[in-house]
Amino acid sequence: MLSNREAKLQGLREAALRLRRNIWRALHAAGSGHMGGSLSAADLLAALYFHHLAIRPDQPDWPARDRFVLSKGHANAALAAVLAQSGFFDESLLDDFYGFESLLGMHPDIKAPGVEMSTGGLGHGLAVGIGMALGAQLQGRDFRTLVMLGDGELQEGSNWEAAMAAAHMGLANLTAIVDFNKIQQSGPVKAVLGLDPLADKWRAFGWEVREIDGHDIGAIVDAFDALPYAPDKPSLLIAHTVKGKGAGFAEDSHLWHVNAVTDEVYRNALDELGDAQ
Numbered sequence: 001m002l003s004n005r006e007a008k009l010q011g012l013r014e015a016a017l018r019l020r021r022n023i024w025r026a027l028h029a030a031g032s033g034h035m036g037g038s039l040s041a042a043d044l045l046a047a048l049y050f051h052h053l054a055i056r057p058d059q060p061d062w063p064a065r066d067r068f069v070l071s072k073g074h075a076n077a078a079l080a081a082v083l084a085q086s087g088f089f090d091e092s093l094l095d096d097f098y099g100f101e102s103l104l105g106m107h108p109d110i111k112a113p114g115v116e117m118s119t120g121g122l123g124h125g126l127a128v129g130i131g132m133a134l135g136a137q138l139q140g141r142d143f144r145t146l147v148m149l150g151d152g153e154l155q156e157g158s159n160w161e162a163a164m165a166a167a168h169m170g171l172a173n174l175t176a177i178v179d180f181n182k183i184q185q186s187g188p189v190k191a192v193l194g195l196d197p198l199a200d201k202w203r204a205f206g207w208e209v210r211e212i213d214g215h216d217i218g219a220i221v222d223a224f225d226a227l228p229y230a231p232d233k234p235s236l237l238i239a240h241t242v243k244g245k246g247a248g249f250a251e252d253s254h255l256w257h258v259n260a261v262t263d264e265v266y267r268n269a270l271d272e273l274g275d276a277q
């Protein structure tokens, strides 16, 4: 018999597997899209939406809800899929991903229930997340704000201005998560504009930092449960991930940052996930 914890983790792993299938479903419907950074974030998003965030999918504007901002907005297939699985809208909407006047586009749009910020232009999410966290602090409210950043995105200087400001304001109700998959659109992050030593940089900017394997559901749950990491500082979670995780043909390759999704690609992807439809 499984322990309560193992049963919970198993449920989250199944949710993440379903999420990966739904990511491919959406991108196949569109014919193309950003699979690499959607798949790298899938385990983190499953743990956020099915374990950590206080949300009410039947009441998307519930004032006390936690706020989640997908700053790396090109991974909207993952956000749309997890919002659908959470019940913010029907999963069948994924079949209209990128469709004309669809709620679900290449990047998140606040028209879609559950989306807190329209993102896609990189380097903006953390600053807006600071506004949300500061608003909670000023109003004496206890909701939390979490912002997911891409590693390539961290090359935008606006992130570092925001990092400095969040620490200056002592925003312990703010968490940033870096989906550190080491690859960006044009190649390895190290080759384009390296980030090392990433954790030390954030610490120097006044954040409390933890690092985990971003595909280890147990480690992810523990890292979210431990928030905030310090009583008077913003928290940073560096999640080491694999771009394209779950599709061997797409893993660790910038060629699958964004690509076409033919019927054959879709079939191969589902096969690898153990679903030979």
Ligand SMILES: [Mg+2]
Pocket (backbone or CB within 6 Å): 037, 150, 151, 152, 179, 180, 181, 182, 183, 184, 243
């Ligand atoms: Mg990346």
